[in-house]
Amino acid sequence: MNAEPAIRQHAISPQPGQKVVEARGLGLTFHTNDGPVQALSNVDLSVARGEFVSFIGPSGCGKTTFLRVIADLEQPTEGAISVNGMSPEETRRARAYGYVFQAAGLFPWRTIEKNVALPLEIMGYSRAERRERVARTLDLVNLTGFERKFPWQLSGGMQQRASIARALAFDADLLLMDEPFGALDEIVRDHLNEQLLQLWARTTKTICFVTHSIPEAVYLSTRIVVMSPRPGRVTDVIESPLPKERPLDIRETPEFLEVAHRVREGLRAGHADD
Amino acid sequence: MNAEPAIRQHAISPQPGQKVVEARGLGLTFHTNDGPVQALSNVDLSVARGEFVSFIGPSGCGKTTFLRVIADLEQPTEGAISVNGMSPEETRRARAYGYVFQAAGLFPWRTIEKNVALPLEIMGYSRAERRERVARTLDLVNLTGFERKFPWQLSGGMQQRASIARALAFDADLLLMDEPFGALDEIVRDHLNEQLLQLWARTTKTICFVTHSIPEAVYLSTRIVVMSPRPGRVTDVIESPLPKERPLDIRETPEFLEVAHRVREGLRAGHADD
Amino acid sequence: MNWTIAGALAFWAGAWALNERLSRLEPRSPAAKRALGLLVPAIFGITLLVVWEGAVRGFDISPVLLPPPSAIWARLVSAVPILWADFQQTFLKAVLIGYAIGCGSGFLVAIAIDRSPFLQRGLLPLGNFVSALPIIGVAPIMVMWFGFDWPSKAAVVIIMTFFPMLVNTVQGLASSSAIDRDLMRTYAASYRQTLFKLRLPAAAPFIFNALKINSTLALIGAIVAEFFGTPITGMGFRISTEVGRMNLDMVWAEIAVAALAGSLFYGLVALTERAVTFWHPSIRGG
Amino acid sequence: MTAIAGTIPSTAASPLHRRLAQGKTLPILIVLAALLAIWYAFTVYLNAPWQIDAYERAGTEWTATDLVRDTMAQERPVLPSPHQVVAEIWQTTVGTRLTSKRNLFYHAWITLSSTLLGFALGTALGILLAVGIVHNRAMDKSVMPWVIASQTIPILAIAPMIIVVLNAIGLSGLLPKALISTYLSFFPIVVGMVKGFRSPEAIQLDLMRTYNASGRQTFFKLRWPAALPYLFTSMKVAVAISLVGAIVGELPTGAVSGLGARLLAGSYYGQTVQIWSALFMAAALAAVLVGIVGLAQRLALARMGGRS
């Protein structure tokens, strides 16, 4: 991410150390055709500014739901949550976060570049800046050359990358990313991991990141939140002792493997509940 | 997969050692609004009956396209391909394969159990057998309890598992699986990897499997096909020296790591072309 | 501006404010929700009637142009037997039968067109041809062919409802997604299986559009067709006859019955739609 | 590209042959021929009773050939034969001065102009109402039922009143007629567009929410494009109904000109052939209008990356 100077801070920048996400006794129950489904139960968590927090847990445990609550896309049925010291709704209205959905969710009637430009159009960026940012972020995710294609002309991984580009095109202080690299091969994934880490280190972004890959979680995060199966509860929060500066081969160090092991144990404990 | 006796062989069972997939000089070019995109170029490959072949390669290199050609969902523009010694179309008409798509593609108007029952209805299974098979495969992918939910009420990973169940519900001799475990956590993934391997070992199925995970590819396959970026070519085919019987901890043996290393090198070489 | 009109306008303003309030409420219980769903349009409707009554009285509009709702109501209650007989003749016979056959044939032709590319190219452009066979041209011809009684009205209804169903079904059948069609291909599903298990469910939102549009179109068609020759019952017969006798209150009583029947019919179709296409984002709450 | 025989469809056939085999012309011609044959058969069948009656009254001997010939040449047949209609259309279009009131094109033009005006107004009104209904809960709850009720009022019954009222407030000419078209055509648009505007997937709406997009932005960037397939389908229905409305609207304005007037006059004076030629002109007009909407649909959806 070498176009650093162009990246601007948004209006609402919480002070360092301030809590970006603060959940207390959070719970959420869906009401479905055959009975209620409790997706989250009694979640207590706080994320400080500048943290990189990964969420890991079995499929269907409520990771997406939790991210959606932060993003004000879902209303908790119990407990309280504040984002940037405000309600999630105020944060959303301030356009203070970028969200990468688990499914790409591209608009089929827009070309790739138009899809990436969508948030920029909405937020009122000038045409020139839009062009520049679209080119930059598409390059970042290795999609240069596919600007004019429509989504269905792209492979699954390429669609996912386009949706990552879309969320990175504008500079939100808080990034909510739901398995963004799930459909990517190891090499591209490593590359994007590095890029994301650099972006995070350079700016004061806070990142909430859902992943299924233990090495990815350990490599990227300052903290790893392990969740248990339904109803989603936080069973373990693991602080990473790794330095901020992380070359790719840090993944072979004993510290790294030690953290990875703890995460795996945490996950296993959760599954044993099942 | 303990309901083994109920699994029946389909009408068309190629002889052992017979070629299930045989591609010669295969190429495919898409014509798009801004020029042709060559997705596959000069692919030569043959897969023998009973093999477990993994395809690995950078995002957008043509893995999905190749699987689609085998499944007669895409017509090659060059070269020739035969499946089970017939044209792909004949194989499709004989319902000789099961396909797991990269996206779940569940029908929103059907509950999960009805979605899994869809191929069974089409192939004319009796009601009782349908019920039995749906229950068994949903259990296999850990979705018991969600039979009556609609797709949009499931998490991303759960939807993917439902689509796997749908492809396993009937017993095709050839399974084409496009990143089936991409959205699953490590534990569930390990579990499904084991299940799949057992199923394969027990029956005489041939499996073509696309994945981005090198350990997964090595753990599962008898052969790993490494593909290069666009236009998709086969750059390396790695035979696995691992025994047919593979406990999970085989992944820590030197042989395993050696194969994994070779795959990684192959991938890297491909990326360098970029 | 006189007091009657001022009063009507004041009522309007008040009702509007009330409705804005009511529709903001988010009642918990489903029963309260349903009650609210009925209350709001009812208030709107009452407002319309009050403004109408006020305007007719306030501006002293001649009763042969527009009778006040109160007069219409009085006629409505006093003429129930006639209205019922007309309703039977027009709605229960011509409308329902014509609707069923018209929608049915539009649907079947759409399927036939979809099945055969040959017909698609040959029949669809000709299908457009019947799209606007004007009712006043067709109605006398149908009377000539099918006689005075309801069959000729049903024939007009068939012609009117055919095209909306044809167009919507054709479009709906084309609306299933590519990946879903690929899935059916992998099962080597037969045409029928793909049709019933994928393409028709996916087409349902479009098909219901046509069913809804046709539910009102059928009624208009049957009533207007009766202007061109009938035995001496039927809603259209009554309307055209009573216009000639300057009994505008009877005309509007008949119109009120038509509006009520049409709305209920539409409501029934809409309810069925909710039940059948519950999965569509428009109903699931996208 | 090196084509391998057998994998690629042969392109050897001549262009003309291909055009005939794959184009629209041949199927249309065949279907048309079939319809014509049926029509001729019905002409004989439906006109025969009158003809036989005439023979008997005149006491003439007749044969089957006579019957077939004469049923196709009656002056006021129950069903005119196709060639009678074609001859009438030819004679009243090409065979008459274009500006003459006897020219069918003149009448078609009168009807077309109010159709188009009414259709434009109806489409605009329908879209506006749908926008209101989708964005405002009070409107959704209170207006929609009355929009439906409005459609159950037989227009032909209230059209005279509408025209009288409009005349009283000084509106006359094209607009009152067009308003009848509007009244009929806005409804399919409302129904279709409410559905269309609500058809975006939840995830797409969520995405717009994360951008805190305004209602306007969500509308123009998401709801509108997502609703286009519904819009065009509704417009096809609406333009056809609009034509019906224009023709109906011609009656209470004195039915002095337009296809509606021709239909009516034909029916008063028992000129079946004239009725049928006016009907055909109306149907042809409808086919052309629907065809134009279809073309617009194909162009628009292609631009939006539609898969064939």
Add this chain to the structure above:
Amino acid sequence: ADDVTLQLKWVTQAQFAGYYVAADKGFYEEEDLNVEIKPGGPDIAPVQVLAGGGADVMVDWMPSALAAREKGVPVVNIAQPFARSGLTMVCRKETGIEKPGDFKGKTLGTWFFGNEYPLYSWLSKLGLPRDGSENGVTVQKIGFNVDPLLQKQADCITAMTYNEYWQIIDAGLTTDDLVVFSYTEQGVDTLEDGLYVLEDKLDDPEFVDKMTRFVKASMKGWQWARDNPDEAAMIVLDNDATGAQTEKHQKRMMGEIAKLLGDDATLDGAAYKRTVETLLQGGSDPVITKEPEGAFTHMITEKAM
């Protein structure tokens, strides 16, 4: 010049030749009038147009005018150019009908819009119920054309001497095939084609003057049409915007119309009484329930003649 709008009861045809002639020959201009003639049609109730202010004067049949009056639209007959009714019931001879008594068990098609009342009072005179039974008749509403008779969907239908009757003849039936009953001869005639205005307007002397001139010029037009029927028919043809009328038919219609015209436009009291009686008798729900008052005035015709 003063503007006058005339609303006709029916489409442009020789039935209204007098007015078209007066306009065409400048008779209205001579009276310093600027007359706009609005054709009618099946969907136009002239009374509504008059009440809505769309016209100053209308041509209407007395049944509908009297009905409107009772319903609260006070229309007044100011002149009655047509002295006789052209309404007939035409039957096919082959049905065996020779006299009205033979209607028993038959199907009669009639126009509605008030035309059913003379028929109803006729039937009640004959003692025939309208219930469609063996001993009664079936009444059907027919459109304004003669197809039901030609297609044998009805045994008899209403027809005007000047229009529908000739359509039946043109269609190939001969006078020998038909039996024609004139409503006048059956004593159930009602007055047709009179000129009506709104009552309160007659309080305005200027309006009365305008109408006087209008009636005067119109009668001049009718006189001219009676003297030059073929030319009058051609004038009507010129004014037909539908382009659907034929010369032959209009010339013949003009000839028949001439037979219905009175010597002047003064309403004949006896004919008026007969009309009212017929209407009051009309069966279960008659058009008018009580003797109308002030439904006509001779003021205008007295001044005009």
